[in-house]
Amino acid sequence: MTATDPARAADLDAADSLAGHRDLFVGAETPLVYFDGNSLGRPLRATAARLTDFVGDQWGSRLIRGWDEGWMDLPVTLGDRIGAALLGAAAGQTFVGDSTTVLLYKLARAAVDHQLARDPGRVELVVGDDDFPTDRYLAESIAAERGLRLRWVAMDPAGGVGAEQLRQVVGPETALVLLSHVAYRSAYLADGPALTAAAHDAGALILWDLSHSVGSVPVELDAWGADLAVGCTYKYLNGGPGAPAFGYVAARHHDALTQPVAGWIGHADPFAMGPGYTPAPGIRRFLSGTPPVLGMLAMQDMLALLEEVGIAAVRAKSVALTTYAVELADAWLTPLGASLASPRDPQRRGGHVTIHHPRMREVTAALWQRDVIPDYRDPGGLRLGLSPLSTSFGEVHAGMSAVREALSAM
Known part of the structure; x- marks a missing residue:
């Protein structure tokens, strides 16, 4: 046949x-x-019923009490579920909130600032020359903002970046490597462990864009030794148009990284409304504004299905x-x-x-x-x-x- x-x-x-x-x-x-x-x-x-129930019950009936009944913790509780089911990430390292673009900016800026403070000679940001446009545009923006040089990795349009190829590019001046796990044009599946090791051997941090892989291919961020990752939830996680992205920050970096968009939700005591900013402990310090609760509803149904399957x-x-x-x-x-x-x-x-x-x-x-x-x-x-x-x-x-x-x- x-x-x-x-x-x-x-x-x-x-x-x-x-x-x-x-x-x-x-x-x-x-x-x-x-x-x-x-x-x-x-x-x-199932999402239609969830949205209807939310409007009539959680929002319509509980009103502002909903913040104390789970909404405030949803970015980290949902993040832990994504981490456990799909990212190979232990609890306390994944959060949901903001768009993919904003999270990429926050984590990339935090990484390069940390590297520059540790070693002022770390002045290069490495990114694939055929990576998703947002990744490239953000790399250009951050490089201009922080006085860095961009180092482009040539990508085969039908392939991606290999570990040996990356080793030829990174070095003592590399601050951060930004790569996609699955290439948006070709679907090339990168070797996560080998590329992470190549970046680390050069003293660089690595930020993975998981937008085209999460929910479709296995990811093992903790096992790879990955530093940072970002991914969207409206593709294989079926979160709906514009659903908020997730971010991953390895626990070893929580105290060292300072994210650049300080907001009230990321404060150690959000309701103190005090005069100065003190970052929350752990992964919550990477949150910024009010959690997008509506945007986190639909993905919960798909996540439950993925957990089952x-x-x-x-x-x-x-x-x-x-x-x-x-x-x-x-x-x-x-x-x-x-x-x-x-x-x-x-x-x-x-x-x-x-x-x-x-x-x-x-x-x-x-x-x-x-x-x-x-x-x-x-x-x-x-x-x-x-x-x-x-x-x-x-x-x-x-x-x-x-x-x-x-x-x-x-």
Whole structure:
């Protein structure tokens, strides 16, 4: 049986132990093909009930008493759950709050300031030259703000940064290395332990962007010896549009790092309202403003599901989905001039697949008109984000068939 035979997709779905979870997601029963789960995950049906209950009960009935009944602690209690289930992080090192951009700024600034205070010769900030735009823009901004030099690591568009490559770049002047665990274009899966060791051997700190990996691939921050990490919650954690990000700071750094956005929630005694700022002990010192309670509701349902299923099973399904998509691309799209722009080895590939062709921008627009929703990334990249718990093999087959038809018509 060939990959293109619909019966192959049916057999894969029948053998999938996670297939039953698909029905838990809003819209999964429709013929719409959703290939953009790595940008915005589908909502869970349970989330509608949670939001309704929150408005009518916790907010509507308890009102301001809610702050004393759990809201104030939600950034750290939810952070601990994310850390335990998905990050390999012991309690007290992960928090939720602010956007990905703001958290990247806060933790990167704290890291370079600490390094400069420790050694004024640490004047370089290392970042991949094809990393996500926010990461690069923030690196440029912080370098200008703190009088640092940027050191760019050349990234293969279909790959990422390797440990030996990083070792050639870092040195006694490196303050901080900022890298993505899964590359946003290619889905290249970086070697977390080896890259962390390479940064540390040079005396540098490392900040991991986990936005395209958390909830899709296993992460072991404590085991890696990672210093800092940030990730978003509206992709594979299904937290909804603009849901707040999470940050991780290894416990050994809590007393040494001073985050640059001091706010009342990060104060040792938030309600003292005193004249000076004293940072809270532990991970709370990295909080700034009032916790975004509404923004933390939806992700709790997906987190509960991930805790039940386990990240190992999610990763196995993810590998199977992306492997099947690559097989269909080889059979249907390569003869039309397309090429794989992601690692072929599934052990080096995250949860999405990118297919390259010069006409993919037009293909994407045509597909959206047909309720087939992939993503487009220059240059010429059709990006297929296959969220393991809400995507079926039949959906992949139907979507790739539509891609073939749209590309053939160009």
